[in-house]
Amino acid sequence: MTMSDTIEKVKCLIIGSGPAGYTAAIYAARANMFPVLYQGTQPGGQLTTTNEVENYPGYKDGVSGTVMMMEFQEQAKRFGTDIRDGWVTKVDFSGDVHKVWVNESKEIHCETVIISTGASAKYLGLPSEQKYLQLGGGVSACAVCDGFFYRNQEVVIVGAGDSACEEAHYLSKLCTKVTMLVRRDEFRASKIMQSRVRNTKNIEILYNTDTVEVLGDGQVVTGVKVKNNVSGAVTEIPATGFFVAIGHKPNTDIFKNILDLDETGYIINIPGTSKTNIEGVFVSGDAADHVYRQAVTAAGTGCMAALDAERYLAAKEAEVEA
Numbered sequence: 001m002t003m004s005d006t007i008e009k010v011k012c013l014i015i016g017s018g019p020a021g022y023t024a025a026i027y028a029a030r031a032n033m034f035p036v037l038y039q040g041t042q043p044g045g046q047l048t049t050t051n052e053v054e055n056y057p058g059y060k061d062g063v064s065g066t067v068m069m070m071e072f073q074e075q076a077k078r079f080g081t082d083i084r085d086g087w088v089t090k091v092d093f094s095g096d097v098h099k100v101w102v103n104e105s106k107e108i109h110c111e112t113v114i115i116s117t118g119a120s121a122k123y124l125g126l127p128s129e130q131k132y133l134q135l136g137g138g139v140s141a142c143a144v145c146d147g148f149f150y151r152n153q154e155v156v157i158v159g160a161g162d163s164a165c166e167e168a169h170y171l172s173k174l175c176t177k178v179t180m181l182v183r184r185d186e187f188r189a190s191k192i193m194q195s196r197v198r199n200t201k202n203i204e205i206l207y208n209t210d211t212v213e214v215l216g217d218g219q220v221v222t223g224v225k226v227k228n229n230v231s232g233a234v235t236e237i238p239a240t241g242f243f244v245a246i247g248h249k250p251n252t253d254i255f256k257n258i259l260d261l262d263e264t265g266y267i268i269n270i271p272g273t274s275k276t277n278i279e280g281v282f283v284s285g286d287a288a289d290h291v292y293r294q295a296v297t298a299a300g301t302g303c304m305a306a307l308d309a310e311r312y313l314a315a316k317e318a319e320v321e322a
């Protein structure tokens with residue numbers, strides 16, 4: 001067997017199986033691009049970790065994240081997407097043909113690549129936080145997604161950056177009280193975001209404050225134990241929700257020094273498009289989005305990526321024919 005026998009050629013390779021990847025697959029398959037999609041280690045993406053999605057249009061009664069993503073998968077399959085298990089471990093976008101390696105061995109040569117590798121929310125890592133996160137019992141990393149479940153209740157949010165301020169302010173409109181825990185004696189957020197939370201009546205800011213433990217009854221969160229890291233005083237704050245807003249990590253390590261990334265690692269797209277700095281390589285979903293981070297925006301950019309890829313291939317074919 002020669003090397004070229006083992007290398008697979010693919011018109012459109014999609015990396016990732018969240019809302020962005022599956023939406024790209026639906027559009028690419030319907031445009032006869034014969035997409036091959038690698039699911040990675042989290043088939044269905046981040047939404048499979050949530051019990052209830054209430055803000056995705058079309059599901060008027062809400063839907064479990066896992067069920068919703070199974071339906072995305074079925075829809076992508078229906079049009080012929082080749083859905084596979086596997087983790088993309090290396091890419092080389094330096095030549096005309098884009099090379100991608102799966103599970104460190106299988107080599108694929110792609111005419112177009114759509115990156116939909118998403119991002120992961122950062123958590124504090126406390127056992128109690130992880131326990132209630134797994135139980136779906138009151139720990140969340142997304143105020144826009146889950147704030148609604150805590151209407152007229154008291155919540156705690158940890159974080160000191162712009163996103164934390166944005167999320168605290170969002171929660172303040174739904175909840176009776178928001179306690180914001182800031183580890184240092186100051187915010188990292190911009191002045192304007194700081195003043196927004198400071199000027200909101202039902203947000204209380206506790207500086208120099210560490211989270212010691214997320215308290216609960218074994219099923220749901222009932223409060224948060226905190227410690228002032230200057231005075232050493234330990235107190236308990238009653239709360240039904242614990243929001244973690246300490247940042248996200250985009251799943252883009254394999255693209256470092258290959259694609260243009262911002263300082264956090266988000267892939268930089270050409271504004272208003274899904275194009276990256278490499279022709280034929282497109283990005284969709286949370287891998288390029290540190291602002292909205294929603295299923296519907298991920299799906300929307302998945303659609304854009306497939307359309308951009310289809311137009312790129314059409315232009316290339318037209319060049320060859322001319």
Ligand SMILES: Cc1cc2nc3c(=O)[nH]c(=O)nc-3n(C[C@H](O)[C@H](O)[C@H](O)COP(=O)(O)OP(=O)(O)OC[C@H]3O[C@@H](n4cnc5c(N)ncnc54)[C@H](O)[C@@H]3O)c2cc1C
Pocket residue numbers: 015016017018019020021038039040041042043044045046047049050052053054055056086087088089116117118119121141142145146251254284285286287293294295296298
């Ligand atoms: C707990 C929770 C609740 C949420 N609730 C809501 C909600 O109610 N409504 C809402 O709109 N949004 C919600 N979100 C946000 C939403 O899940 C994300 O915005 C959305 O999933 C992003 O989609 P994506 O396709 O970009 O990436 P993801 O869903 O993150 O999927 C990334 C995919 O890429 C794959 N992957 C990564 N690296 C590789 C690799 N090297 N090789 C192969 N595959 C790879 C992973 O296996 C995964 O399948 C929630 C998020 C969380 C964490």
